[in-house]
Amino acid sequence: MRLVAHVAALLLFSLNGLAYQTDGQFQCLMQPYTLPDIPPPGVSRIGSHLFWLLKGGASARFGFVGLKADSTQMDALLTELYLESNFAPHWVREDGPDEKRVHDLLTVFKKAEEDGLPAAHYRPTEITALLSVRKPEYLARLDLLLTLSMSAYVTDMRKGRAARTRFDPILLAAVRESSGDVPQVIKQGLYAAQLQQFLEMQAPQHQAYHALKKLLAAYREIEVKGHWLPLPEGKKIEPGMADDRLDLLAQRLLVMGDLPALPPPVYADANTQQLRLYDSELVKGVKRFQARCNLEQDGIVGKTTLAALNIPVHEQIRKIILNLERWRWLPHQLNGRRILVNIAGFNLTVMNDEQTELTMPVIVGEDDHKTPVFSQDMSYIELNPYWNVPPSIARKEIVEKMKKDAGYLNRQRIRIFAGWGNRAPEVSPAAINWHTIGAGISRYRLRQEPGKGNALGTVKFVFPNRSSIYMHDTPGRNLFRQAKRSLSHGCIRVSRPFDLAWHLLQHDGSNISKERLQKEIASGKQQSFVLKKPVPVHLLYLTVMLAEDGTAHFYEDIYGNDAELAAALNLDNEGMCLLNL
Known part of the structure; x- marks a missing residue:
């Protein structure tokens, strides 16, 4: 027992030296609470130790500090939580921890890796080491550690882990204003009858998030099996050519799902060693891969396609984890009709609940005029705009x-x-x-x-925002043929503006016919249609997405946001713990 207590003490000492990064998510939510000079009457021995731990600044003591080492907001939340219970512990009793609730919590932490969250950040090892200790001071520390760890998990799920100050404030302007009252959710977790189920419900509930989780599991399995060998450099492979890299190419396409079955070996005749040609089946597989990566679909394995094929699987896994994080910034329930614009994928999708109603290519901002990421409601559509x-x-x-x-x-x-x-x-x-x-x-x-040659074309879609970003038609129709379409000054040019306008007006209860809408546009007269039901518009930056048929699309990181986000999450340094409290 003394050895266990000694190990626990060492662990707790080490906790005091850890610094955890946050993004101030409790800022302006929690008001500071002032504790009395001594514990209130009737407080248990564990409660008395809890009081003094809180009095000394528990979040800093346990290593859960803010980005600027300001733990005020976290301490305010902890103080409120324990004042409400008169310093009664939430996880332990005099005879030890509530094994069922602690088991549920540790189970959730263990599964956090499935969401691309590092389980070690929630301290399962430290928690486990304290479970057999019965001294009141250690039980108090265990109780606070469990509360802090659960708070970290809830916050990471509800708001994401990334520190806001690590990013371009214009590019990521309002994307984090999406979740509910995180402190209130933490309180609910402390009293949840079915804790595991409650915590699992804090993850985004839309299909896109769960599809990415499945993709993450699949790519991790590929990495374990080692079926991701690089293709050697060489001359470009065109249809009808012979090349000794075709076996490797076929294996890679098979693993990624772009080829239904493995073709015969590259040597068609073992005696003559005559190379098999780059045939139509392999060409179809390469074109499918090119389509998924937003490359020119010519079936030629040239420099660009070869580079995309040779991206290591661990980098693709990291990309999936980054995009799981981005989905956590959005409202966790995405219902009703909405417009999703994926900046990195150069596409727009109109969805109603989980059903895709309309999709089309778009043009987004060039690197010097990046299209920002935010959500806002579309309030009106303007025909023949100035x-x-x-x-x-x-x-x-x-x-x-x-x-x-x-x-x-x-x-x-x-x-x-x-x-x-x-x-x-x-x-x-x-x-x-x-x-x-x-x-x-x-x-x-x-x-x-308005009229011919107008830079906004014939239709403008307005969702008022601080960045003055809107969607619009364009006279430069030929630009939509390009695979990479980061060409604008920041606003979004849509390839089928009439179809989008008609679709939105039709579902907004407008009695205007398609023919009349065409005539109004042809008149050249400027006019606006105010939407009775504003439509949410989400401008996203997603470098991995899954189509409705389950096809995984990987897009180029056109603005370099993946590298910036990976640095903020510290994905390249597994030894560091960055918690988001």
Whole structure:
């Protein structure tokens, strides 16, 4: 017994030296509570030890501190939790821990790896080491450790693990404003009759999340079996060619599900050693792989396709884990009609509950004008919109064009107004010295008239937001043929704007017919349709997604967000524990 107590004491001492990263998720939620100078009357021996642990700052003592070593909010929550129970423990009794509840909690922690969460971060080893100790001071420490560990798990599931300050604040602007009252959920967990079931329900409940969990398990199995050998560099493989790498290629396509069955060995004739040709079945498999990776579907194994095939399986596993994290930033129940725009996948999907109603390619922001990630409700659709030229485009592009071509604005039907107010007077382009105006052009509003050549095309979809991002039509239809479509200044260009507008209006109870909608657009007259039921729009950055048929799509990390998120989660350093309290 002394040895166990000694080991437990060493573990507890080591806990005091660990620092856990958070993102201040309890900020502004918890008000500080002031403890009295001594424990209240009637408190048990365990309760008395709990009081003094809380009095000394339990979260810092146990290593659960904030990003800037500020544990105030966590301590406030702990103090409230134990004040409400008059310092009665939540997990232990005088004769030891509640074995059923602790077992349920440890079971959940063990399964956390299935969600891409590191089980070790919830301290199962330290908890287990204290289960046989019966001294009141150790039982008090065990009780607090269990409360802190459960709080960490709930927070990670409800809000995600990533520290907000590690990311571009514009790119990830409002994505974390999605879950409910995390402290309240933690309180509910302390009193949940079926703790394991309660905690498992804190994960996102939509199909996309559960499909990613299955994909994670499948890729981990592939990694264990070692069926992911790299293809050697060499000349590109085109249909009809012979190549000694075709066996490896076929094996990889089979493992990834792009080939239904393994073809005969690469040597068609063992005697003559004549190489089999790159036939139509293998070509189909390569095209399926290219489609899943958003590559040009030409069936040629060139430099780009070979590089995609040779991404190590452990990197694909990491990518899946990162995207599980991103889903945890969203509302955990996604019901009703909504629009999902995957920035990394260059596609838009309209869903109703779990059913896909419409999908189409889109164009998103280039690297210097990244499309941000956020959620907002679409409130109206505008036909034949005006385009108010952003000051940055006016300064960087239009001023330069006017220096070289004085007739540019007139041909583009762009008018100039002396200010941004609705009553600002119009100004002639000739009244401005384009060679000296420079940044001063920002004082003027440049507005392109509706009609042919308008940068927003014929339809604009508005979901008011701080970043002034919207979706719209475009006259540059040829750009949708490109595989990589990060080409805009940040807004989202949709490939089938009429279909999207008609679909949304039809399901909003509008009595406008398809023919009349076409006529209204053809008239060139600007008008707006306010949606009776605003439609949620989620701009996402997902580098792994599964189609309805279960096909896994891996997309290029066009903005470098995967690397940034992996660093914030510390995925490359398994020895560190980053908890999100």
